[in-house]
Amino acid sequence: MTTFPISGGCICGSVRYTVKGPANCVVHCHCSQCRHGFASLVVTGATIDLNQMKIDKGEENLTTCTIPSGVRRQFCRTCGCSLFYFDDKFPEVMFYYPATLDGGMHPGHAKEAEHHVFVESKADWEAFEDNLPRHAKGVGIAALGKSE
Ligand SMILES: [Zn+2]
Numbered sequence: 001m002t003t004f005p006i007s008g009g010c011i012c013g014s015v016r017y018t019v020k021g022p023a024n025c026v027v028h029c030h031c032s033q034c035r036h037g038f039a040s041l042v043v044t045g046a047t048i049d050l051n052q053m054k055i056d057k058g059e060e061n062l063t064t065c066t067i068p069s070g071v072r073r074q075f076c077r078t079c080g081c082s083l084f085y086f087d088d089k090f091p092e093v094m095f096y097y098p099a100t101l102d103g104g105m106h107p108g109h110a111k112e113a114e115h116h117v118f119v120e121s122k123a124d125w126e127a128f129e130d131n132l133p134r135h136a137k138g139v140g141i142a143a144l145g146k147s148e
């Protein structure tokens with residue numbers, strides 16, 4: 001099991017961050033905007049409460065872009081690595097890309113808090129086989145936020 005805090009950062013090392021606690025939820029997104037934005041068939045995001053993230057360095061090196069869905073994505077302007085995103089529909093939480101954690105670390109979420117989302121938008125040739133829940137569209141704050 002993951003011991004917190006854990007750290008991650010961009011490819012070039014300009015931006016480094018520390019996560020203080022486990023992700024509330026992890027989503028593997030199959031939507032077309034993630035597909036184009038990352039040049040990848042699926043993109044994995046993790047939600048945490050805002051106070052669980054600390055940017056250790058390089059915040060000034062982050063560029064923010066708003067994509068058509070309204071999501072604000074932040075990436076390193078030196079190496080292009082995507083690190084964080086914010087969705088005004090879910091102001092209680094922020095998202096980070098757990099694939100940017102050092103050493104492929106597990107973001108610490110509960111097994112049942114991992115979902116495939118926007119499966120209805122996936123590329124026809126994308127095949128995936130696992131037992132995780134699949135949602136045609138997204139999941140709500142009940143899944144994204146901490147359930148206490
Ligand atoms: Zn970078």
Ligand SMILES: [Zn+2]
Pocket residue numbers: 029030031032033034035043118
């Ligand atoms: Zn997406």
